[in-house]
Amino acid sequence: MATYVDFHIIQTLPPSNVNRDDTGSPKSAIYGGVSRVRVSSQAWKRATRERFNSTLDPSEVGTRTLEIVDSLAEVIATRTPELAERSSELAEAAMKAVGFNLKERRAKKSSGDEPETQRNPVAGFLVFLSATQLESLAIAAARAAEAEDPLKFLKAEKVKDLIDKDHSIDIALFGRMVAEPTGVNVDASCQVAHALGVHAVEPEFDYFTAVDDAKDEDEDAGAGMIGTIEFSSSTIYRYATVNMSQLEENLGSHAAALRAVAVFADAFVHAMPTGKQNTFANRTVPDAVAVMIRDDQPINLVGAFETPVKSRNGHVKTAVEKFVSHANDVVEGMGIPARTTLVGWIGEAASSIGSLGERVSFGELGEAVASALDGGAQ
Numbered sequence: 001m002a003t004y005v006d007f008h009i010i011q012t013l014p015p016s017n018v019n020r021d022d023t024g025s026p027k028s029a030i031y032g033g034v035s036r037v038r039v040s041s042q043a044w045k046r047a048t049r050e051r052f053n054s055t056l057d058p059s060e061v062g063t064r065t066l067e068i069v070d071s072l073a074e075v076i077a078t079r080t081p082e083l084a085e086r087s088s089e090l091a092e093a094a095m096k097a098v099g100f101n102l103k104e105r106r107a108k109k110s111s112g113d114e115p116e117t118q119r120n121p122v123a124g125f126l127v128f129l130s131a132t133q134l135e136s137l138a139i140a141a142a143r144a145a146e147a148e149d150p151l152k153f154l155k156a157e158k159v160k161d162l163i164d165k166d167h168s169i170d171i172a173l174f175g176r177m178v179a180e181p182t183g184v185n186v187d188a189s190c191q192v193a194h195a196l197g198v199h200a201v202e203p204e205f206d207y208f209t210a211v212d213d214a215k216d217e218d219e220d221a222g223a224g225m226i227g228t229i230e231f232s233s234s235t236i237y238r239y240a241t242v243n244m245s246q247l248e249e250n251l252g253s254h255a256a257a258l259r260a261v262a263v264f265a266d267a268f269v270h271a272m273p274t275g276k277q278n279t280f281a282n283r284t285v286p287d288a289v290a291v292m293i294r295d296d297q298p299i300n301l302v303g304a305f306e307t308p309v310k311s312r313n314g315h316v317k318t319a320v321e322k323f324v325s326h327a328n329d330v331v332e333g334m335g336i337p338a339r340t341t342l343v344g345w346i347g348e349a350a351s352s353i354g355s356l357g358e359r360v361s362f363g364e365l366g367e368a369v370a371s372a373l374d375g376g377a378q
Contacts, residue, residue: 003244004298005261005369006338007268008237008290008327010198010319010350015206015233016282018275019043025230026203029196032306036197037234043273044238045192049170050274051267062168064128069095069102069120071129075138083145088120090141090150097154098137098163099181100127128176130168137162160184165252169260172250173242189247190264191298195238198305198319203232229279235287235315237305237323240268241298244373258374262366265291269362287316288350289362290327291369292338301326317349324352340372 019027019039029038052061063071072091077084095102102121129137140159147153164184175188205228212224242264248257272283292299304326309318331337341357344365360368 001295002246003339003373004294005242005244005265005373006292006294006298006300007240007242007265008292008301008323009239009269009286010235010237010288010316010323011286012235012284012316013037013039013233014280014282014284015204015231016276016280017229017231018273018277018280018282020275026232028201028203028232029194031196031302032308034200034308035202036199036308037195037201037232037236038197039195039236039238039273041192041194043275044195044240044268044271045174047271047273048192048264048267049174051271052170052263055267056169056263059131060169062128062130062171063134064126066122066126067120068100068123068127068129072134072137072141073120075134076141079135079138080142080145083142086145090145092121093144093150094137094141094154094159095123097151097157098160098184100124101180125179127178128171129163130166130171132166132168133163136166167250169251169263172247172257172260173264186250187246189243189250191241191243192268193239193300193302195236196302196305197234197236198322199235199309199311199315201232201234203230205230229276231276231280235309235319237302237319239300239302240264241300243298258370261373262370265366265369266363269365285346285362286344287347288320288323288345288353289343289365290323290353290356291342291365292357293340293369293372294336294338296334296336299330301330314349316347317352320345320350321352324355327356342368342372 017026021027027038027040028035065071069091073087076087076090101124103124104121105119140154140157144150144153167186171186173190176186178184207228209223210225242261244257247260248254251257251260269286269289304323309315311318342360343353343357344360344362345351345353
């Protein structure tokens with residue numbers, strides 16, 4: 001039986017534009033017949049991975065890039081300096097031996113009379129590899145340096161197998177989709193929903209001007225620049241779930257999966273997309289968090305807000321109360337409660353969530369989730 005860890009968060013967003021569409025407007029969605037603020041799952045997964053990068057050792061996270069030949073060449077040159085001049089050649093051979101299709105790009109033009117700089121080829125799509133996988137490929141490439149045909153040598157060594165193990169935490173959680181070569185995809189153990197406003201919202205516009213510091217105001221008193229930025233503010237509900245069986249399969253051990261879900265709990269709670277952050281200083285922390293460990297299926301509780309919250313005295317209190325009521329209704333209707341529920345909140349407005357389970361601080365949440373999972377059957 002699979003075990004799922006569901007993360008439910010209610011959080012206020014101040015006036016901001018953290019996630020924009022192709023026109024520069026804040027992303028939105030129609031739900032319950034009204035327009036809501038929306039922050040895409042991709043934006044929050046990116047913010048979560050950025051949190052990984054700032055809290056974990058570089059060896060525990062992955063690199064997702066088109067410039068995978070450059071990345072591998074750098075590892076080869078660092079590990080074996082005597083091969084620095086051949087690092088690009090060996091890195092390209094290793095990537096081709098794995099089965100990645102590489103494409104050439106134009107040489108980089110140099111200024112003056114300098115010759116154009118030949119640049120390494122790039123992958124045809126973003127390649128997601130862990131630091132350990134890059135190290136393993138670099139070791140194999142260094143051995144191939146002694147061979148008459150490095151590419152043939154690396155194919156015989158089956159280096160493709162090197163990227164099908166030793167997955168980093170972010171690859172194990174968010175997966176890896178590769179069109180070619182086949183057989184190296186990693187099924188994501190984590191699903192992240194688009195964050196959605198709990199109430200109706202109408203976008204607003206900030207009209208701004210910028211002053212030209214060097215302009216002679218006696219000649220022209222006007223602004224140096226004029227523009228508008230669309231923004232909105234909302235209380236949002238965001239949700240993610242982690243399939244512990246899949247996470248354990250991706251990482252290869254129960255202990256590694258427990259640590260990964262603890263890391264995710266910390267990162268997902270504290271992460272914030274950075275769009276227009278300098279303009280709006282929009283970073284907030286959750287008002288209420290509920291983590292539900294289930295042995296039946298993951299359950300997104302966004303249905304609590306299908307009828308939009310209406311209030312002139314703030315939305316958090318009513319939103320949390322609606323969430324708690326809906327969570328209890330789901331348990332009553334399905335007849336299957338969560339195995340364990342951990343909750344956290346800030347302020348009296350969100351305190352009603354305490355009725356759902358044991359309170360823990362946001363800083364202790366990851367450890368508490370891992371402890372609860374380790375104490376129960378997988």
